[in-house]
């Protein structure tokens with residue numbers, strides 16, 4: 001599997017490029033504000049873009065999709081296929097459900113529906129790499145509350161608990177570079193991410209409500 005994490009401007013957004021070495025087919029995830037950079041990387045590796053995936057419908061995660069679709073055969077039958085969760089409020093060619101898989105050459109892209117930050121959020125598992133979008137960051141988690149319409153802390157908690165049931169060696173590749181390192185693992189986050197250390201939903205809610213103070217007390221940027 002070919003895999004690249006690409007800085008995509010915005011609010012330290014990360015885009016991802018996943019490629020199958022044999023068929024040279026690629027999926028681009030969350031191209032964000034640097035679609036030209038992501039496409040150049042794909043072309044440099046001799047990859048043909050088959051899927052344009054967004055982890056969720058927030059503007060910074062779908063911003064680069066049209067640019068890529070227009071340059072990879074247009075939005076018709078011959079072009080790359082835009083993929084989002086079935087509940088996404090955006091016209092796209094392929095809508096996926098929880099636990100659905102798409103083939104990319106010999107690779108399988110497994111979609112986990114993980115609402116909480118927004119109802120249409122998905123994480124994408126490719127081999128041992130999990131693209132966590134705005135559900136889980138390194139040492140942090142995505143926002144909920146009035147600034148995020150449709151967000152739900154209870155669903156976010158349940159989605160995070162679901163990630164904790166994955167193999168601890170699963171790699172975490174987030175949608176933003178908000179942590180001390182650009183990537184992590186489920187095991188490392190389970191052992192060190194304050195939100196994943198919460199034992200109950202109540203404790204989790206308390207930490208969310210007091211996150212600014214917690215960060216200050218623990219020297220977290």
Ligand SMILES: [Zn+2]
Pocket residue numbers: 056058117134
């Ligand atoms: Zn978001």
